[in-house]
Amino acid sequence: MAPTVARLPHLFLSVLAVVTLAAAAVFAGAGGASAAPVPAFYQPPADVPATPGSILRSEPSPLAFSIPAGGGAFPATGTRIMYASTDVTGAPIAVTGTYFEPAIAWAKPGPRPIISMAVGTHGQGDQCAPSRLFNSVIQYGGGLDVMVQYEIAAIYAAVAQGIPVVVTDYQGLGTPSVHGYLNRVGQANAVLDAARAAIDLKSLPDNTPVGMWGYSQGGGAVAGAAELQAQYAPELNVRGTYAGAPPVDPLKTLALAEGGILTGAVGYALNGVYADYPEARPELDRVLNNAGKSLLRETANQCVPETLARYAFQRTSVWTSSGRPLGEVATASPVLKRIFDQQRIGTLTPEAPILIVASNSDDVVPWSSSREVAREWCGRGATVQFTTFPLPQILPGTAASHGIPEFFGIPTALGWMIDRFTQVPQSRCVIA
Known part of the structure; x- marks a missing residue:
C-alpha cells in the first residue's frame, strides 16, 4: 500500500522516545510535569446540563496547519468546544474538544456526514489535551514535558473530502478531572456526545450521517461507542465505525x-x-x-x-x-x-457496520483479541470487517509494529467510511 502522508505518527513517537531516553541524563535533575492552572475555557460550569451533547461554550481555535481563506481557513476552520457528557456513574460532566469545518464542500451522494474522532494515547496531563495541541502541534513545558499532535493526518484526510470532524479530548484531558484512560463507558460516551455536540454546534439535521474513527486508545473508544450507541445515543444516525488496533481487553x-x-x-x-x-x-x-x-x-x-x-x-x-x-x-x-x-469490549453488539484493522505483529495491542471480538460480533449478527495488516516484527517492544498501520491505513479506512456514508452495500461478516 503506497503512503500518501509524509510521516509515521507512532513510529515518530518511538524515535522520539529513544531520543528523550538518551536526553534523560541531561535532564536528570528535572522533575516531571506538574499540574498547571486550568485555562478559563477549560473550567467547567458549576452546573453541567443533564442533556448529553449540549454545547456549553465554544470559541475560535486557530489551527497550526491552516491558512486564511474566504472568511474561514483552508483546509479547515477550527472551533474549540465544551460539551456535556456523562461519566461512568451517569453523572453529568463537561468534556472539551475541537470541531473542524472543511473549506470544501461534500461532493459525494447523500447528505453531508460528520466524523467523531477519538485520538490515540496522548497522556494524562491536561497539557496533552488534543484541543490544546491543534493550535501549535508541539507542546513543550520544559524538561521532558513535550507532546506532538500526531493525529493531524487522519483529520485532514477527512476534511479534504469535505467531511467535518469533531475530536474529543476525553473525560479529564484539559478539564480538571482525572482522565479515565481506557475506561470503556467514559470514553464511549465522550465520542458519542462529541457527535451530538457537533450537530448542536452547527444546527445540523438530527439524522446527519455519523461515522466514528479511532486508532489504538481511540480504536478502543470508538469500538466501545459502537456497541453502546444503541442504548446511550439511539437517535444518532451512525453509518459506520473504524476501530484500528483497539485495546478491547485491558x-x-x-x-x-x-x-x-x-x-x-x-x-x-x-x-x-x-x-x-x-x-x-x-x-x-x-x-x-x-x-x-x-x-x-x-x-x-x-x-x-x-x-x-x-x-x-x-x-x-x-x-x-x-x-x-x-x-x-x-x-x-x-x-x-x-x-x-467491565472495560472489556465485546459484551454488546454494534448495530452499525464496523471495520477493525489490526497488525499481526502488533507489540502493544494483541491482534488475537481484536480478531476474537470481531468473531464474537459476527456471531451475534453484527456487520463486521476484520482486516489483518501484515507486518514483520519491526523493532519489537518499540510500538513500531503498532503505529505503522495507523498511518498507512488512513486511505483504506477513509474509503471504507465514505462507502458507508454513500450506502455502498457491504458483506455482513468478513474476517481476513
Whole structure:
C-alpha cells in the first residue's frame, strides 16, 4: 500500500522516545510535569446540563496547519468546544474538544456526514489535551514535558473530502478531572456526545450521517461507542465505525505491553481506576509499593513522550508489593478483576457496520483479541470487517509494529467510511 502522508505518527513517537531516553541524563535533575492552572475555557460550569451533547461554550481555535481563506481557513476552520457528557456513574460532566469545518464542500451522494474522532494515547496531563495541541502541534513545558499532535493526518484526510470532524479530548484531558484512560463507558460516551455536540454546534439535521474513527486508545473508544450507541445515543444516525488496533481487553493488552516501550501507560489506567471506582482505592493502596504509588503520581501529569522516557522497558513487577506483574495481581484481586472486566469490549453488539484493522505483529495491542471480538460480533449478527495488516516484527517492544498501520491505513479506512456514508452495500461478516 503506497503512503500518501509524509510521516509515521507512532513510529515518530518511538524515535522520539529513544531520543528523550538518551536526553534523560541531561535532564536528570528535572522533575516531571506538574499540574498547571486550568485555562478559563477549560473550567467547567458549576452546573453541567443533564442533556448529553449540549454545547456549553465554544470559541475560535486557530489551527497550526491552516491558512486564511474566504472568511474561514483552508483546509479547515477550527472551533474549540465544551460539551456535556456523562461519566461512568451517569453523572453529568463537561468534556472539551475541537470541531473542524472543511473549506470544501461534500461532493459525494447523500447528505453531508460528520466524523467523531477519538485520538490515540496522548497522556494524562491536561497539557496533552488534543484541543490544546491543534493550535501549535508541539507542546513543550520544559524538561521532558513535550507532546506532538500526531493525529493531524487522519483529520485532514477527512476534511479534504469535505467531511467535518469533531475530536474529543476525553473525560479529564484539559478539564480538571482525572482522565479515565481506557475506561470503556467514559470514553464511549465522550465520542458519542462529541457527535451530538457537533450537530448542536452547527444546527445540523438530527439524522446527519455519523461515522466514528479511532486508532489504538481511540480504536478502543470508538469500538466501545459502537456497541453502546444503541442504548446511550439511539437517535444518532451512525453509518459506520473504524476501530484500528483497539485495546478491547485491558488485561491482555497489559500482558503484551509488559516490559515494552508503553509500560508506563499503566499509570494512566490505574489513575483512572483510582478516580472512577472508589472501591478500588484500598486495593490499589495495598497491592502497589512505593515505586508503584510514585508511578501513579508522576504519570498523572505527564504526556506520553515523558512517560516513555521515564518508564519504557520496565517490568510492572517493580511496582507491586508482591513482586508479581500487575496483570497477575489484578487478576488475583476480585475487586480489580471485576473493574478490568467491565472495560472489556465485546459484551454488546454494534448495530452499525464496523471495520477493525489490526497488525499481526502488533507489540502493544494483541491482534488475537481484536480478531476474537470481531468473531464474537459476527456471531451475534453484527456487520463486521476484520482486516489483518501484515507486518514483520519491526523493532519489537518499540510500538513500531503498532503505529505503522495507523498511518498507512488512513486511505483504506477513509474509503471504507465514505462507502458507508454513500450506502455502498457491504458483506455482513468478513474476517481476513
